[in-house]
Amino acid sequence: MITAGVDCGAKNSKTVILQDGEIIAKASVLTGFDQKASVKASLAKALEAAGLTRDQLDRIGGTGSGQKDIEDADVKVNDIKAIAAGAHYFFPNCRTVADVGAEEGRAAKIDEKGGVVDFAINEKCAAGAGAFIEAMGRALETPLEEMGSLALSSDNSIPMNAQCTIFAESEVVGLIHAKTQKKDISKAIHDAMASRIVSMVRRIGVNPDIVMIGGVGYNPGFVEALRRELGVERIYIPDIPEFGSAVGAAVVAANNGKS
Amino acid sequence: MAKYPTEPLKCWSKAKELREKFYREFSEAHEKGGLRWMGSAWAHDAIPQGLGRDVKCITGEPYGASCAFDRPLSAEFLAATENYGFARDLCSYMRNYWGSILVNKYALGGEFPKADFAFSQHICCSHAKWYQNACELEGGDVPLFAIDVGAGPYPPFAPKLYEHRVKYVQEQLLDAIDWLEKVTNRTYDDELFLECVWNDVRSTHTWAKICMLNRAVPAPLDEKSIYSLYVFGTLQKSHPEFADFYEELYDEVTDRVQRGIAACPTEQARVMSDTQPPWGFLRIYRYLESWGAVSIGSLYTFGLEGMWLYDDERDEFEPRPMPAEKPKTREEGCMLLADWHLSKPEYQHFYHPEYKTRMMAAMAKHWGVNGIILHYNRGCEGLSVGIAENRLGLLKRGFKVMTYEGNMGDEREFDEKATETRIDIFLEALGLQKPE
Amino acid sequence: MIEKFEEWYRNRHEYQTDWKQRNPDKKMVGFFCTYTPEEIFYAFDILPVRVLGSHEIQDVTEPHIFAMFCPYCRDVLAQGLKGKYEYLDGITIGASCIHLRQAYFSWDIHRNPGWSHYLPMPGHVQSPRAIPFLKGEYELLIKKLEEWTGKTITDADLKRGISIMNDARRAMKKIYELRKQDAPPITGVESMYMTCAQFFTDAREFTPVAERVYDELQTRKLDRPVGKRLMLVGSENDDLEFIHMVETLAEREPVGATIVMEEHCTTTRYFWDEVDTSIEDPLEAIAERYVLRTPCPSKDWPRRSRLDRILQFGKDWNVDGAIVVQQKFCDPHEADIPFVRKHLESNGIPTYFLEFDVTTAVGPFAIRVEAFLETLEAEEDLF
Amino acid sequence: MAEETKQEFWRWAETNWVNPDMNWKDAEFITVGIDVGSVSSQAVVMCDGEIYCYGNRRTGSDSPTSALNALSFALENSDLTQEMVNYCIGTGYGRVNVPMADRSVTEIACHARGANFFYGPEVRTVLDVGGQDIKAIRCDGKGKVTNFLMNDKCAAGTGRGMEVFADLLGVPIGEVGDRSFEIDGEPRPVSSTCVVYAKSEATGMLRKGWKTNEVLAAYCAAMADRIYSLLDRVGVEPGFAITGGMAKNRGVVDRLMIKIGIEKMTTKWDTQLAGAAGAALFGVALCKKGKGRKVAG
Ligand SMILES: Nc1ncnc2c1ncn2[C@@H]1O[C@H](COP(=O)(O)OP(=O)(O)O)[C@@H](O)[C@H]1O
């Protein structure tokens, strides 16, 4: 059984190809203005990497905010189901999963089979997702990739008051003016965002085996802040966090729609 | 995939007429030499009715809801209150109401009909303030009397009904009558009053009985229709025509149950909701039905203007029996009103969310509900107070619960798309299939 | 001596745990709203302590209180959920706004210390029926306390409780009188430390300190410009960071101010009114006090009686302007604020409105306050 | 597939100017106003209350440098030196960090005073839309503030948002206004002016095949709505002037004016300078009261 999972996210369109439960290929391309095209591109890239053709796939599962533009999808997998299945694939013991992407944070409580029990989505204000750290990175004149490690090097905690990305930006500028060390500011930024995600996760309840997926999983500063805020031993993160939803979609497709 | 027979309610058009007549009578009251009063839908409306049959009222909550149906108009009202300096997060019925006064537009056409006096009850932080401010906005010369009913929980949520608690309410009601005579220079008609008290008891009791019928599978009534029917209790419980109408309705729904008539022919799963819906978006209930899920009601639609008693031992939730005999004196009338309404299910959570959780759990059990949908209603702190604890309590009891944020009367705070997504995920979790 | 208040405030948990050690056989009850009859608890020799927030961003209340309830009640609940008050023996609330009730409810469900009591407090305080009703509720409370403590109390005990509270109130009022001076010997921050400290310290330990402070203040001179005399009006507000910001503006900016008076439930609304000891029945006297005190707006109807008291304060303390404070989502005050502002403005007291959250965004607030102060500038130097 | 845009479309022109027919040496009082805003910094130099020269630059990541840059940019083409300045006032978001300032005044007071100078004493309502603030100010005939409101917590509808947006669409910020009118039929405003969500909303619209100009129009309209609701709360008294950078964006301004339904006043000056000009004018008043610095020569 070979299936593909396609996750059309706000920032990246990701595809993974699953053969009998093994990931044999993956690809990620920027989601541009033409969502359909980027989806096709990422699927094509993945197929190429796997050395397969479209018709060798038994089924394609589509998910993500741009789901409707995944024309090849045989199975539509809603975002929550996808993150649940994805987390379950990587960590079968997982009971709570948080997905932090570019513009959305989601969390789901799942059962031993990877089915959704309860879920939360961070609504309204955008200040609780990857884009937040990106914006702050610009204000700090620090590349996104370094933000996290920078934060880790600080053990001061300065509270950030502003909820709004933009005001946070000027608060950051204010902190710079006040000659606050970059690393401390960076930590403040990650802590602030983590506490927002944590509030969301707490809404559905925190289990010890908590998994995080989504590209922000690459950000060690955020992951550490999240761990601290949740007060857990560790947070389980797949080595390819941004593909979590895509994997989930592929898994659901393999089970023909059932998680 | 229709599974059950369905047919429209026979008394639907009559309901419509009654509603329109009610609002019309209010605006025309003066031409007919009558009086107009404004107040909460939860008020003991039998009290002012003792002033005469030509006394007409408008109740703020259903009025606020009618504003919300007309979104552009509502937007105008809300903007007006914000510009006056009121915060955006206040009760959205209240803001629509104040807006109508400020803009001087009656949601049902024409100028806003000024009231001669205001008579309300008070339990959430806003009830009395609502009319205090309305009186001020209507020129400052409109007198207000409000009854505080925050006298504590009703058995079984309190060991017993303490005498000083009922007396507190009863005596305020008696004071209100004297006050009414003073501000209207009318002599109070106790006969008429006692008749109205009985109508109140009759309609609130009958409404509860009607809701009991919705235990049947398939449900004879869906909540979207229930909204248009329960409203009479909020307009004027003590109105003879409304009490009679509920008795008619009871017979018709009984007949539907006997003949197995469904409100939603595709009923596969049953849900119950909580707090007022986002009135401008009732189509979400149709969306539920497209999945084969019917909302059979809520503690809100059942217990706001329906009178029930919750039985702890049997974990049962049943209509409160009518008193053996009618009250004979003003004092008895006020005592009955006070006691009767203190048992209102929608009052109990003001003293602890746990009480509401127990009633909701009983409801979910006896009405055969598969899932519970809680509206985190930013428009009404009164009914949403403690709702997050209700969620936790219901989850703990093993129910499937979904929540969504919105606002009953301020469309800016409801995100329809996001809500539909939540519904999708929830109904899938209930094992339903998304309609093609 | 005056530093004592700040010291208490900053170490409130230490004080309270220490008090427990000093009084091993006595109970401590946390209360959530100023409508709690502390007199009755003192009569039982129980220490009533008001639960306050900590002004830290937190993420533990999300499952219990949803978005549109006031940050203060959230902050208060967070203290409980984070286990900051584990030393309490009981909790209680004299029914106030329904926001704060939620903090109490959730605390009761998830952190019940073993005893809890919800005290219905009449909303119709302008009705003659309120006092008898409240007295009835007090009787129930007393019964419950008697069962809990195994003590029975007499009128003498109640009278003792009354004088304990009245003494504390009188001591604070005397100090408030001094704030009328052209150069107040005490800043708004210091005064707020005092009133906040009184919430949780044993009044019998607090009052002597307050009296000593009063004596010291007779001769105290502060070498700081008074600037504009401001009054705070509105929601609960123990945001010392904000008050500090206002009173230190002058150090950075050409304009400055001193908070000389407040009308909110952290200070005057809470302690200003005393129990009338001329009333025979002490329980009735206590009930009367809580019914007749300056009300929380949600109880202030049909007449809006607060307005005159606010204006009187403004005049007597000779304020140049008032900052009208509202906790985000605070419905009780939101319903009053437009009228409070109108009343003050039409009586020659300019107002500026600020909406508070758990933490103050000091920067954005500073600019507003400064600009407000600039509008109060009499000297036309700039023009 | 769109690559991340390299070019920075939000960059608006940095400008400086010296009044050719004015000689600073004749001046009794030379005053400077420096407005360090969240996005831009301006320095305005006045000789006895008339603008002699100015500089307008983007704010860097620290105020003192930004203030210095703005001032030296202003003095670039003049032989006037800092030493000759009798009074300097700092204003704007970084006002306390203006090294050469003798005192600071809030931008609210300065914009009111500046508007009074730019537009004349009839000004009663001033709207300043800057990088992250929207300020609605009421003032008297002298330009003294009587009442004001600011947006808080949420930066939706501010200049910074417009920058993010221009960048996303690859439209130079200076062209946003005009292009937003090169459409047939006014589109429905976007539902959220949240800087962040506006981005995804715009992306969504482009995906739906909207034309860039239509998206611009929809966003400008939403901004106008947002700004209007704030203005509405202080109430607009005729004698209405707009200061700050957003005044240059007719896509927002013209739509706003339609809602307000009165004429807006006009000026020959760069509206972004209003705050600094107001500050410089306060300096003049202070000098006249003998509060200025004595300087050599
Ligand atoms: N190497 C990295 N270091 C830190 N953060 C990263 C890294 N790579 C991606 N991210 C974060 O992940 C986000 C994109 O995650 P993704 O799950 O792809 O979003 P979406 O699914 O919404 O497109 C970016 O906003 C960025 O913040």
Ligand SMILES: Nc1ncnc2c1ncn2[C@@H]1O[C@H](COP(=O)(O)OP(=O)(O)O)[C@@H](O)[C@H]1O
């Ligand atoms: N030439 C221009 N055309 C259109 N918009 C402009 C122009 N110049 C500046 N802006 C807008 O004005 C904003 C900056 O306004 P400004 O008043 O300088 O902010 P601040 O004073 O807060 O630094 C920019 O974010 C941009 O949106």
Ligand code: SF4
């Ligand atoms: S502008 Fe800021 S506060 Fe407003 S919605 Fe966007 S991110 Fe949130």
Ligand code: SF4
């Ligand atoms: S908030 Fe709710 S309970 Fe209170 S007055 Fe409004 S609608 Fe009624």
Ligand code: SF4
């Ligand atoms: S601030 Fe307002 S809402 Fe909050 S507890 Fe106090 S009165 Fe209630």
